[in-house]
Amino acid sequence: MEFNASAIAAEAERQAIRAAVADPTAAARAVSATHPGLPELALLLSPAADQLLETMALKARRITRRHFGRNISLYAPLYLSNHCSSGCAYCGFASDRRQPRRHMSPAEMTSEMDALQGMGFEEVLLLTGERTPEVGFDYLRQAVLPAAERFHQVTLETFPMCTQEYAELARLGAVGVTAYQETYDAATYTAVHRWGPKKDYQRRLDVPAQALAAGMRSVGLGVLLGLADPLLDALCLYQHAQHLQRQYWRAGISISFPRLRPEAGGFQPRHQVDDRFLARMIYAFRICLPEVSLVLSTREAPAFRDGMAGVGINKRQP
Numbered sequence: 194m195e196f197n198a199s200a201i202a203a204e205a206e207r208q209a210i211r212a213a214v215a216d217p218t219a220a221a222r223a224v225s226a227t228h229p230g231l232p233e234l235a236l237l238l239s240p241a242a243d244q245l246l247e248t249m250a251l252k253a254r255r256i257t258r259r260h261f262g263r264n265i266s267l268y269a270p271l272y273l274s275n276h277c278s279s280g281c282a283y284c285g286f287a288s289d290r291r292q293p294r295r296h297m298s299p300a301e302m303t304s305e306m307d308a309l310q311g312m313g314f315e316e317v318l319l320l321t322g323e324r325t326p327e328v329g330f331d332y333l334r335q336a337v338l339p340a341a342e343r344f345h346q347v348t349l350e351t352f353p354m355c356t357q358e359y360a361e362l363a364r365l366g367a368v369g370v371t372a373y374q375e376t377y378d379a380a381t382y383t384a385v386h387r388w389g390p391k392k393d394y395q396r397r398l399d400v401p402a403q404a405l406a407a408g409m410r411s412v413g414l415g416v417l418l419g420l421a422d423p424l425l426d427a428l429c430l431y432q433h434a435q436h437l438q439r440q441y442w443r444a445g446i447s448i449s450f451p452r453l454r455p456e457a458g459g460f461q462p463r464h465q466v467d468d469r470f471l472a473r474m475i476y477a478f479r480i481c482l483p484e485v486s487l488v489l490s491t492r493e494a495p496a497f498r499d500g501m502a503g504v505g506i507n508k509r510q511p
């Protein structure tokens with residue numbers, strides 16, 4: 194079944210309009226729903242649920258403990274390169290930013306991996322920008338091989354690849370691919386992705402399903418909070434995760450909650466996402482997607498990361 198981006202955006206809008214006029218009683222019913230779905234998620238993200246933050250946190254903590262125990266998994270990101278051929282307006286690595294560009298040599302990669310392994314990490318996330326002459330598929334192959342020898346889990350947040358390339362990296366030991374859609378709002382997507390391969394909205398949307406079909410075992414989804422209306426993006430993200438769960442029921446799905454941060458180009462978020470809304474969003478996703486891994490990165494301050502660990506979030510960077 195094809196993932197229809199316009200249909201999910203229309204459904205997100207319908208649910209957001211209904212939730213906007215809901216009262217706190219409807220939001221309270223959503224917190225205690227037995228099988229919460231998209232309408233409940235919309236209610237939990239609506240202003241009507243703001244006074245239910247503590248109740249949502251308690252429920253999110255119970256669900257997190259039931260499905261993930263008291264352990265918080267840690268993973269280490271390893272930035273292999275800052276070369277990039279794309280022009281994302283919100284990113285300091287965009288190809289028009291003037292800064293030194295480099296990529297790790299094979300010796301540097303293994304030395305960094307040895308250091309991370311020595312610190313006890315069992316999962317590494319390898320990151321690059323979009324494909325360039327310096328950093329392409331062969332370079333990534335060279336990174337996955339030593340990583341798979343050292344870590345139980347090797348995941349990739351790199352440029353989109355063809356099915357054969359994903360299959361080859363899975364064969365070499367990579368188990369997962371992270372590809373945030375950044376925003377599901379097609380107009381905003383087109384405006385902020387100024388040039389390069391990432392400008393292709395549909396191509397980006399297809400990456401998680403393509404990686405799973407090629408043999409990857411898990412995918413990471415997310416939106417860059419602040420680019421577009423966070424409520425609509427959250428409702429589309431939920432539908433994307435559900436679609437993948439239905440199509441690839443054995444796959445591990447994770448969701449991250451990155452917020453826009455200041456970068457070299459001075460990009461300003463159009464929408465503010467404060468700590469209170471972000472916390473509510475994390476609790477709401479935990480309540481509505483109990484078995485999905487929820488991840489927080491070092492974009493967030495340590496105090497916020499510590500506060501969310503175990504209360505919805507089950508995986509984080511150190």
Ligand code: SF4
Pocket residue numbers: 277278279280281284285286287288321322323391
């Ligand atoms: S593709 Fe990634 S690294 Fe390149 S500009 Fe966009 S966000 Fe930055």
